[in-house]
Structure formats: C-alpha cells, structure tokens
Amino acid sequence: MLLPEQRTKLDPTNDALFYDYPRFVNHVDDHFIEQLTALYRDRLTPQTRILDLMSSWVSHLPKEMTFAHVEGHGMNGEELAKNPRLDHYFLQNLNENTTLPFEDESFAAVLNCVSVQYLQYPDQVFAEVARILEPGGLVIISFSNRMFYQKAIAAWREGTESSRVQLVQRYIRAIPAFTEPEVIRQISPVPAVLQLLGMGIHDPFYGVIAQKRKSSQG
Numbered sequence: 001m002l003l004p005e006q007r008t009k010l011d012p013t014n015d016a017l018f019y020d021y022p023r024f025v026n027h028v029d030d031h032f033i034e035q036l037t038a039l040y041r042d043r044l045t046p047q048t049r050i051l052d053l054m055s056s057w058v059s060h061l062p063k064e065m066t067f068a069h070v071e072g073h074g075m076n077g078e079e080l081a082k083n084p085r086l087d088h089y090f091l092q093n094l095n096e097n098t099t100l101p102f103e104d105e106s107f108a109a110v111l112n113c114v115s116v117q118y119l120q121y122p123d124q125v126f127a128e129v130a131r132i133l134e135p136g137g138l139v140i141i142s143f144s145n146r147m148f149y150q151k152a153i154a155a156w157r158e159g160t161e162s163s164r165v166q167l168v169q170r171y172i173r174a175i176p177a178f179t180e181p182e183v184i185r186q187i188s189p190v191p192a193v194l195q196l197l198g199m200g201i202h203d204p205f206y207g208v209i210a211q212k213r214k215s216s217q218g
C-alpha cells in the first residue's frame with residue numbers, strides 16, 4: 001500500500017507531544033462544515049451507533065439528528081470533553097496502536113474529518129474500520145487542502161489535491177469488505193483569476209464514502 005518512506009512525517013516525535021495541549025479552533029471554514037453537515041444529514045441514519053474517529057471539541061453532526069450512541073476518539077482529552085455530541089470518548093494514538101477497542105459490527109457509521117493525512121498505517125486502520133462496521137455500514141472520510149504539514153505523512157504532503165483523493169480511494173479499495181468508494185468534490189466555482197482578487201475563496205471539500213458489503217453484495 002505505502003512504502004516505508006511514504007509513511008514518514010517531518011516531525012517524527014510522538015504525536016502525543018503535538019496533541020498534548022488543546023486547540024479550540026475550527027480546522028476548516030464554515031463552507032466546508034456546511035457541506036459536511038449536509039452530507040451527514042443525507043447519509044447517516046438516526047438512532048444508530050456512530051464513531052467519530054480522530055475527533056476534537058467540535059462536532060459536524062446535524063444538530064437536529066439524534067443517535068443511539070456517538071463515540072468519539074482523539075488525542076486530546078480536554079478537546080473531546082468539550083465536544084457536545086459525544087456520549088463517550090477514548091484517547092488512542094493510531095500510529096502506535098491501530099486496533100480499535102470495539103467488537104465486530106458494532107457501528108453503523110465511522111466518520112473521519114480532516115485527519116486521514118496523519119495516519120501512518122491507514123491500511124491497518126481501515127481494516128479495523130471495516131471490522132467494526134455493521135454490514136451495510138458507512139465510512140465517510142472528508143478532507144480539504146489544509147493540514148499540520150509537519151504531521152502529515154509524506155504520501156499526502158507530496159501529493160496534489162486530486163492525488164490525495166486517489167490515495168484515500170486506494171485505502172478503501174485495499175479492503176475487500178468495502179464497496180467501490182464514491183467521491184464528492186466541492187471546489188469553488190469562481191474562476192481562479194477572481195479568487196486572486198479575494199472573491200469566492202473557500203476551503204475545497206472532498207468526501208470519500210464507502211459501504212461495508214452486505215453478505216449478498218459481490
């Protein structure tokens with residue numbers, strides 16, 4: 001899947017150090033968050049169990065939707081404690097331990113927002129995501145063009161926006177339990193020349209979505 005050098009980060013220190021203090025910021029703009037919340041509204045099923053993998057103090061779930069359980073995961077306890085949608089959360093460095101602490105088929109959806117670029121072993125993490133999803137369950141990975149550059153893996157840093165979409169598609173396609181990934185792109189319709197004048201600039205939105213196959217699906 002990835003060569004050892006493609007998994008490296010410019011800052012090789014333990015991620016726990018970088019996430020030791022809370023960052024009470026939004027990592028993407030309102031436009032991106034609106035796209036993501038609309039996608040969640042469209043695809044998630046109320047009263048099901050959701051895992052927000054690599055989460056923080058904000059939730060992008062639609063306010064009016066209720067779920068049976070929202071589990072949060074991340075690296076900073078102060079951030080997760082402030083997240084109003086989480087029923088429970090846990091801390092785990094996925095670059096040290098890729099095994100998710102859940103039983104098989106225990107979630108209807110696993111979400112990952114603007115964080116996939118930090119995974120050094122995405123093949124193992126996505127195999128785990130498939131394991132804990134119910135048949136027919138969804139994985140929704142979203143990202144933009146922003147990142148903590150020193151913490152993103154080389155395969156991401158050195159790519160383009162479109163090669164990053166392809167990379168996430170490869171992560172999904174490597175797991176036979178997932179269906180062919182669907183891609184959603186929302187980039188600014190304003191021509192580049194007008195964006196140079198400050199018009200229509202917003203964070204591009206990319207979503208990659210796949211379903212865990214039901215036993216009847218080939």
Ligand SMILES: C[S@@+](CC[C@H](N)C(=O)[O-])C[C@H]1O[C@@H](n2cnc3c(N)ncnc32)[C@H](O)[C@@H]1O
Nearest residue numbers: 015027054055056074075093094095113115118
């Ligand atoms: C840019 S933030 C995005 C947070 C949240 N998903 C959001 O939309 O605001 C990246 C998140 O990835 C998580 N993360 C980064 N490196 C990680 C690692 N090695 N293991 C587990 N989580 C990690 C951190 O918890 C951090 O909050």
